[in-house]
Amino acid sequence: MTGELVRHPDAETLAADVASRLLERLEEAQSRGEVPQIGLTGGSIADAIHRELARRAPDSSVDWSRVVIWWGDERFVAADSPDRNERQAREALLDHVPVSPAHVHPVPSSSEVPTAEDAAAAYSATLGTHGADGFDVLMLGVGPDGHVASLFPGHEALDADDTVAVAVHGSPKPPPDRVSLTFPALNRAKAVWFLVSGEEKAAAVAAARSEGPVSETPARGVRGLDETLWLVDETAASRL
Ligand SMILES: O=C(O)[C@H](O)[C@@H](O)[C@H](O)[C@H](O)COP(=O)(O)O
Numbered sequence: 001m002t003g004e005l006v007r008h009p010d011a012e013t014l015a016a017d018v019a020s021r022l023l024e025r026l027e028e029a030q031s032r033g034e035v036p037q038i039g040l041t042g043g044s045i046a047d048a049i050h051r052e053l054a055r056r057a058p059d060s061s062v063d064w065s066r067v068v069i070w071w072g073d074e075r076f077v078a079a080d081s082p083d084r085n086e087r088q089a090r091e092a093l094l095d096h097v098p099v100s101p102a103h104v105h106p107v108p109s110s111s112e113v114p115t116a117e118d119a120a121a122a123y124s125a126t127l128g129t130h131g132a133d134g135f136d137v138l139m140l141g142v143g144p145d146g147h148v149a150s151l152f153p154g155h156e157a158l159d160a161d162d163t164v165a166v167a168v169h170g171s172p173k174p175p176p177d178r179v180s181l182t183f184p185a186l187n188r189a190k191a192v193w194f195l196v197s198g199e200e201k202a203a204a205v206a207a208a209r210s211e212g213p214v215s216e217t218p219a220r221g222v223r224g225l226d227e228t229l230w231l232v233d234e235t236a237a238s239r240l
Contacts, residue, residue: 002209003192003228007237011048011197014233018139018195019052021231023060025137025191030063035103036136037068039181039189041149042075042085043141045197050092057097064097070131072140072186073149074107076116076167076177083175084109105130107165107179116167120179124164127185138189138224142196143173146204146217150180154215158183183214183221192224196236205232206239 008014022038029036040046057064075083082088086106094104105126108119140148150168151158157180160166164185168178186192196205208219209230222228 003194003223003230005209005230005232005237005240008231008233011045011233014195014197014231015045015048015052018049018193018231019056021193022049022053022137022139023056023062026062026067027060029136030061030066034136035066035068037070037131037133039070039072039135039138039140040085040089041072041139041141041195042088045195046139046141047088047092049139049195050089054093054096065100065103067099068103068105068131069094069099070105070127070135071107072138073151073168073178073180074109074119075175076107076110076119076179077175079109079111081109110177116169116177116179120163120165120167123179127164127181134188134190134225136189137191137193138186139193139195140186140219140222142194142201142204142208142219144200144204145172146207146219147173148194148219148222149186150178151183151186151218151221153218158215158218158221186222188225190225191227191229192222193229193231194219196230196232198233199235199238201232201236202239205230205236209240
């Protein structure tokens, strides 16, 4: 089961739909008295979604102080680097909604720990304690090569199955040093939402939704416990 495909005419309607779905999911969880946990991703469509969430937040009933924020991956760079997924998410969303700092869990940066291995170990420990229930919604961008988070085709990090987060070196997508959740950690999410826009992703979407080795197309290796959605625009779906 590769998950439900939801097509959108363009990136703007895709971002609007994802933001609407996420706000609704957060409201539903909070109406059940839960404190939902979400996993953010990096990348361009994610940034558009974050900005749309910030725009819509004032009109939603989501209590952002009762939302727990994680990242599926992070670039191992200085805390103030524009390459940080955390920095991009704060600028687009988290600085515009009243999140509780105690509920925002960035991956340690190279300003705080000396190596990506240290950052991965620290993040594994934090997620192991504070995030043990798993993500309610994990959002994942998909690269043109079918990577998700920072799990790239043929990379040794794909085989890391005894830890929550793993250091990644030699990433084909710069910057080279990263921290990524591993497949076991990604697959603890109740809902996995793949967010894909652009012609350059069309082959990856088609590959990910067909049989074949996970090492060739890492997106094949992730699905939600209860829900897997492919939220795509028409250009990204053009090879299906
Ligand atoms: O740290 C990262 O680079 C991201 O987490 C990565 O997995 C991203 O989501 C995809 O590469 C898609 O990025 P775009 O949407 O910018 O193509």
